[in-house]
Amino acid sequence: MTIQRNCDFLFAFEASMTNPNGDPDQENKPRMDYETKTALVSDARRKRDCREFFKAKGMPIFVDTLNEQKVPMEKMLEYYRDQWLEDDNRMQELFDEYPELKEGWDLLSRQSKKSSYPEIYNDKVFRKDKKQFGHFNNLFTTALIQKELIDIRLFGSAMAVDGVSRTFTGPVQITWGYSMHPVDLVKSNTITSIMNDDNSTFGKKYKLHYGLFMHSGTINKLSAKLTRMTERDQELFRAALVQGMLMNQTDSKQGQTPLFYLEIQYAPSFDGFLGDLRRFVKVEFDDKKPIRSLADLTLHDDDLVEAVKYMKEAGYIDRIIAWFHPVLKMHDILHIDIDQVVDLWAPVEPARIDR
Numbered sequence: 076m077t078i079q080r081n082c083d084f085l086f087a088f089e090a091s092m093t094n095p096n097g098d099p100d101q102e103n104k105p106r107m108d109y110e111t112k113t114a115l116v117s118d119a120r121r122k123r124d125c126r127e128f129f130k131a132k133g134m135p136i137f138v139d140t141l142n143e144q145k146v147p148m149e150k151m152l153e154y155y156r157d158q159w160l161e162d163d164n165r166m167q168e169l170f171d172e173y174p175e176l177k178e179g180w181d182l183l184s185r186q187s188k189k190s191s192y193p194e195i196y197n198d199k200v201f202r203k204d205k206k207q208f209g210h211f212n213n214l215f216t217t218a219l220i221q222k223e224l225i226d227i228r229l230f231g232s233a234m235a236v237d238g239v240s241r242t243f244t245g246p247v248q249i250t251w252g253y254s255m256h257p258v259d260l261v262k263s264n265t266i267t268s269i270m271n272d273d274n275s276t277f278g279k280k281y282k283l284h285y286g287l288f289m290h291s292g293t294i295n296k297l298s299a300k301l302t303r304m305t306e307r308d309q310e311l312f313r314a315a316l317v318q319g320m321l322m323n324q325t326d327s328k329q330g331q332t333p334l335f336y337l338e339i340q341y342a343p344s345f346d347g348f349l350g351d352l353r354r355f356v357k358v359e360f361d362d363k364k365p366i367r368s369l370a371d372l373t374l375h376d377d378d379l380v381e382a383v384k385y386m387k388e389a390g391y392i393d394r395i396i397a398w399f400h401p402v403l404k405m406h407d408i409l410h411i412d413i414d415q416v417v418d419l420w421a422p423v424e425p426a427r428i429d430r
Contacts, residue, residue, distance in 0.1 A: 078299035084338040085352040093330035104281040112257035118249040124319030133425035136226040160192040179211035221303040228302045246299040254286035255358040291351045317419040336398045345391045355379035
């Protein structure tokens, strides 16, 4: 079932002696707001973790490589299109689900003498009416994206290839993350070797001592209808945020630990959002002491508790779900009432990834 509710979410993680998001314009130093001394993490970094998780679990993704090689967008679409055309059962299932697609196929193929789906699709007769073929191809490509590619269903994409011009606004929108307090960069001139395709160069390692980071985001039910993002996709997205970060244990990314995930699910009739949930969370610290761990910080979610209470009493919120790091006891730090606790550490097996 496609998503029926708008959602706000908040994702928090800590970064200790690591570089959560290097800035290529600054020698790959941690991205910083130098005026406030807070560190930044792009939304692209979080999406990349999710995509790598999906790929590791055997799910096709659009922003990917073929045979370890970068390919143009049209080649990626062609690859998935050919896979479907060569499978009679999948094509029949596609036609059953998308009647307009079947009507277009029958109209274009009625004069073709070919027998298989790939032969008919590539037949000059099938493509003779350019306007009708363009309409069909747009529908066909859209259907394949909706059926096949979880990263487009979640994050959307803009494309203009092979007669297809579509913009998919992603139902899942993630803000840039930032540290909830000033951070200190590690003062070090450590040299590291950077391997390229045919040689190696040298550069410096840059890390920060500690940071408590938060991303806020939304899930839009209207956009979900267009990309056909399902409730199962939503479950996989939550798992990908947590497990994708844990899978990414490179030298610069070690030391990053997911702490909690909160998701406010609104009533199906409610069309709005509370907005950036970080506005309702305060972090206290002693500005005369260095911040080196979570123990040096105090979190206050009183404003979030009040905001949620108001929204629930007004009938705008259906439920709040959450995941807390089970060992670090994050549930003892936050005081918001939770309706459902989910296990985002639970293994996601490839055999379970059917939509």
